[in-house]
Amino acid sequence: MGEIHQTAIDDETLRSYLAETLPGEDMARVEKSLRDSAELRARLEDVRQNRGDTGLHTLGAIWRRGRLTCPNRQQLGSYLLDALDPDFASYLTFHLDVVACPFCQANLADLKAKAAQPSGASKSRHHRILRSSQHLLGDEGRS
Incomplete structure (x- = not known):
């Protein structure tokens, strides 16, 4: 069996990826995984469709936008x-x-x-x- 060098990417990580709130190293890891996995790309699309506007009107989001x-x-x-x-x-x-x-x-x-x-x-x-x-x-x- 091959070694697993990457931790699993959960939906919360994908939400953070979409919100661009992950550290650069994690963003790069998710992007590479997305390129390599059609299943992960499908999950990302599900997360994107089902996230609604969560985080759009949080205090932190408003603070950053303004x-x-x-x-x-x-x-x-x-x-x-x-x-x-x-x-x-x-x-x-x-x-x-x-x-x-x-x-x-x-x-x-x-x-x-x-x-x-x-x-x-x-x-x-x-x-x-x-x-x-x-x-x-x-x-x-x-x-």
Whole structure:
């Protein structure tokens, strides 16, 4: 008899798989098992059909969907400038580094990229906008 290296995949694991709440290693294990087993794919479809909206309106699901623990871009910008209350800055560090929120990490990376743009680029953009609207300023803009 061959050794069994994988634990059985139960319906609760399949529900967690569908809700994308399994750790990455477990997600990969379930996906591989789904590729290899028509029976498991049929069970997955049964779980999908019979799960209803369970989990859709739980406090955790609403919390994640609404990103209630995520800071806004202004707060992330203040974080970059080290201009936050130390307790809130500590929370943001935890949120970014430990929770590793992909939404906030992407926002922070975008803000860092914008901050790293050479100042000449923004001056050039400002000058182009001013020139394009100079006719609207009348005599005031021609000094």
